[in-house]
Amino acid sequence: MGVTVNQLEVLLAVAERGSFTAAAVALGITQSAASRAVATLERHLGVPLLTRGIGGARLTARGRQVAEHARAALDQVRAIEALSRPEPAQRLRIGAGASASSHLVPAAVTRLAEDWPASDVLTVQGDDDELAGWLADATIDLAVTSTPIDSGDHYARTEITDDFLAALPGRHPLAQLAPVPLADLLAAGVADPGGTCGPNLAAGFAAHGLSWQPAHLVRDVETVLAMVRAGITAGILPALSVAATPAGVALLPLDPPLHRTLHVHHAPADELAGRLAAFLAHTEPASSRFAAARTQRRVSS
Missing domain, CATH: 1.10.10.10 (Winged helix-like DNA-binding domain superfamily/Winged helix DNA-binding domain)
Known part of the structure; x- marks a missing residue:
């Protein structure tokens, strides 16, 4: 032997x-x-x-x-x-605002799970101030915010451009246009989805000589979509908050285009958070996801 x-x-x-x-x-x-x-x-x-x-x-x-x-x-x-031993699960705790939590974060988490099966992901929702506090005290590992967190060089930061889209009832005259002029949309009566979208839209409209005066102010994207589908109002939504064109609603680009910037923060040494940040940054852009809505003025019914 x-x-x-x-x-x-x-x-x-x-x-x-x-x-x-x-x-x-x-x-x-x-x-x-x-x-x-x-x-x-x-x-x-x-x-x-x-x-x-x-x-x-x-x-x-x-x-x-x-x-x-x-x-x-x-x-x-x-x-x-x-x-031969199972890879130990690596926990990643993600914090995001309401709109990022609806589509952007889930899509990136799905990709992460495919490439990193041992990951254990927890997602929580909060406003920007809450997310900054949770990240600072290590309650979460990664934060997706609509305003940058002022932390010097303590966090790695990735920026994501998110286009705003017009949301219109399927039979609305403006639903036959692509893109939709800002002034015409505003005149039709529009809903503000709440959060930090309002200040972003106000700045965007002002840059083109228009005053942002929404007819309705609501708290979330789903409520705006429900109101649009019911024919109550038109709306403006961040594209990355919507997974697909809902039935009875047309989602169309704006003329001139408006966008907001999302900020992804995480500790530089956190490999799993860095991988997710990369997936978030490479999320399929709205220009691709809603191409059919632009070129065909598609309206689901």
Whole structure:
């Protein structure tokens, strides 16, 4: 029989502890079993590996050479054994605002799960101030905010451009246009989806000489879509908050185009958060996802 893992483990344990007794205790075997393992190894190799005396056991010159190879061999054995163990789950805690939580974050998490099956993802929703606080006290690992978090160089930051789209009832005259003029949309009566979209839209309209005066102010994208589908109002929505064109609603680009910027923050050393940030940054743009709505003025019914 050739050299065994057990023999190498005993040899190294004796060399590190200086006695068979201490080595046996560390390995959970009897002293006689430890002595037999080393003796068998020495017979197989044909050379003494340890000197034994009142002062304990010490490696011989050849023993030191064998011990060096034994350490490398045992490292390889442990690496092989590790391959059969399930990869420990890596937890990633994500915080995002309402609109990013509806489509952008779930789509990126799905991609992350495909590439990193051992990931364990938890998503929480909050406003920008809450997200900044949670990130600062390590309650979350990654935050998607509509305003940048002022943290110096403490966080890595990725920026995502999110187009605003006109949301119109399917039979509305403006639904036949692509893109939809800002002034015409405003005159038709429009709903503000709430959050930080209002200030973004106000700045965007002002840049084109228009005053942002929504007819309705609501708190979330789903409510705007429900009102549009019912024919109550038109709306303006961030594209990344909508997964697909809902039935009875037309989603169309604006003329001139308006957009907002989302900010993804995470610790630079967090590999899993960095991977998700990359997926978020490469989310399919609205220009692709709603191409059919533009070119065909598609209206689901």
